[in-house]
Amino acid sequence: MYLIVGLGNPGKEYERTRHNAGFLVLDALAGDESWSAGKKAQALFIKTEINNKRVELLKPTTFMNNSGVAVTYAMKNHNLTPNDIVVIHDDKDIPLGEFKIQRDRGAAGHNGVLSIIKHLSTKNFLRIRVGIGFPSPGGRGTQGEGSSPAIVNTADFVLAKFTQDEQKILHGVIKNVVEEVKKLLVTS
Secondary structure (H helix, E strand, O other), X not given: OEEEEEOOOOOHHHOOEHHHHHHHHHXXXXXXXXXXXXXXXXXXXXXXXXXXXXXXXEEEOOOHHHHHHHHHHXXXXXXXXXXXXXXXXXXXXXXXXXEEEXXXXXXXXXXXXXXXXXXXXXXXXXXXXXXXXXXXXXXXXXXXXXXXXXXXXXXXHHOOEOOHHHHHHHHHXXXXXXXXXXXXXXXX
């Protein structure tokens, strides 16, 4: 079994924000399947199969800074190791429309990833970093014309909603990440 975790913040006010890119990818992976609530797990989850592999999709219902609580609970509940975990999250240091897959990397300032590393006592799990870009000091976002205005405060930027132009770009990268997850499950 594999645990595929999308990071984000719970609640209507955070829907479609940059920090919830991990949730958005999991929603695309889930398709029409319904999320179940796990009170002990402090997460929403779906048990399903992708490419004939058993997976649990997991969206922590704690705020980002406590994501490790739900991940640790699910990992122990299913007798998984960090090698069985894929964490999908936003990354302001990657341009919008791009993503990177990495293992055994530090949190790079991402509090959700930091929480998971602390709770698991390891950074040796697979991460898919979904680029949300970050505005350049010149006043335009990393994508040039039509992108978000420069916001100096990182928290304000990641908690802001995607613009309509950004949503179009995001839709494409989500589709690519979903395909990559499916490929990863075939090869593992």
